[in-house]
Amino acid sequence: MAAGPDVHATTIVSVRHRAQVALAGDGQVSIGATIVKAGARKVRKLYHDRILAGFAGTAADAFTLFARFEGKLDEHRGNLARAAVELAKDWRQDRVLRRLEALLAVADREQSFILSGTGDVIEPDDGLIGIGSGGPYALAAARALVAHSDLDARAIATEAMRVAASICVYTNEHVTVEVL
Numbered sequence: 001m002a003a004g005p006d007v008h009a010t011t012i013v014s015v016r017h018r019a020q021v022a023l024a025g026d027g028q029v030s031i032g033a034t035i036v037k038a039g040a041r042k043v044r045k046l047y048h049d050r051i052l053a054g055f056a057g058t059a060a061d062a063f064t065l066f067a068r069f070e071g072k073l074d075e076h077r078g079n080l081a082r083a084a085v086e087l088a089k090d091w092r093q094d095r096v097l098r099r100l101e102a103l104l105a106v107a108d109r110e111q112s113f114i115l116s117g118t119g120d121v122i123e124p125d126d127g128l129i130g131i132g133s134g135g136p137y138a139l140a141a142a143r144a145l146v147a148h149s150d151l152d153a154r155a156i157a158t159e160a161m162r163v164a165a166s167i168c169v170y171t172n173e174h175v176t177v178e179v180l
Contacts, residue, residue, distance in 0.1 A: 011134030016127030027174030056132030057102025134168030
């Protein structure tokens with residue numbers, strides 16, 4: 001059976017700055033060299049609007065991971081760190097989940113993590129996360145803006161996404177931002 005087309009679907013950036021956390025994602029979904037959707041929503045609030053989550057990867061995989069992560073949040077009463085570790089363990093050990101090609105960026109008011117299918121649960125040193133095809137560009141822009149501007153977390157995340165969109169062909173300027 002031949003492999004499906006290469007799907008590029010995201011830039012996600014998370015900014016923790018001045019007692020706020022913002023998570024932003026672009027809206028572009030591409031299959032190969034074709035843009036098939038410009039307004040996808042890749043970030044959302046979970047668990048009574050106390051947790052932010054964003055995905056980078058294929059859409060079907062992301063929906064599966066969001067559902068599993070929401071289940072872990074419910075199971076652990078909104079404890080982000082515990083839910084993240086438990087999801088990462090399941091993701092690594094479960095034969096079906098192991099095949100998912102995605103990353104999750106998750107945050108609450110105190111902590112931020114990157115979750116991967118290899119079992120990684122990474123808490124960034126500086127409270128900034130960039131994942132997906134344009135993630136490195138958005139992360140670099142966010143670091144510069146945190147250090148050299150008076151912008152709040154939402155504005156930094158938005159501007160970082162605009163920088164990424166100007167560099168990465170798999171990122172557009174249709175940005176969704178959620179803030180805690």
